[in-house]
Amino acid sequence: MPRLIFVESDGTRTEVDVPAGKSVMEAARDGNVSGIVADCGGALACATCHCYFTDDQAASLPAKSDTEEDMLEFANAEVRPGSRLSCQITVRDDMDGWEIEVPDSQ
Numbered sequence: 314m315p316r317l318i319f320v321e322s323d324g325t326r327t328e329v330d331v332p333a334g335k336s337v338m339e340a341a342r343d344g345n346v347s348g349i350v351a352d353c354g355g356a357l358a359c360a361t362c363h364c365y366f367t368d369d370q371a372a373s374l375p376a377k378s379d380t381e382e383d384m385l386e387f388a389n390a391e392v393r394p395g396s397r398l399s400c401q402i403t404v405r406d407d408m409d410g411w412e413i414e415v416p417d418s419q
């Protein structure tokens with residue numbers, strides 16, 4: 314089972330073992346990562362599951378949908394090239410060990 318490591322802005326690191334097929338947002342929620350709010354529960358309607366992926370990680374992810382692009386405009390924190398809405402990212406086995414940065418606000 315892949316293990317994701319969420320790194321919050323205060324340096325808090327939370328490791329979460331998550332089955333492939335769940336979303337990154339669900340992994341954060343299961344791990345009680347406080348910086349991922351996920352108000353809409355994954356309906357792509359809130360942008361409070363925003364997180365930052367590295368360039369290499371982002372390059373391996375499916376492209377953003379137009380709706381995700383639009384919703385990212387409502388993100389509270391700075392939007393970077395590696396910004397994604399984590400409810401839209403499905404966990405894969407090869408993500409094991411990924412460190413995922415959580416913005417300082419949602």
Ligand code: FES
Binds near residue numbers: 353357399
């Ligand atoms: S949980 Fe609301 S957009 Fe991802």
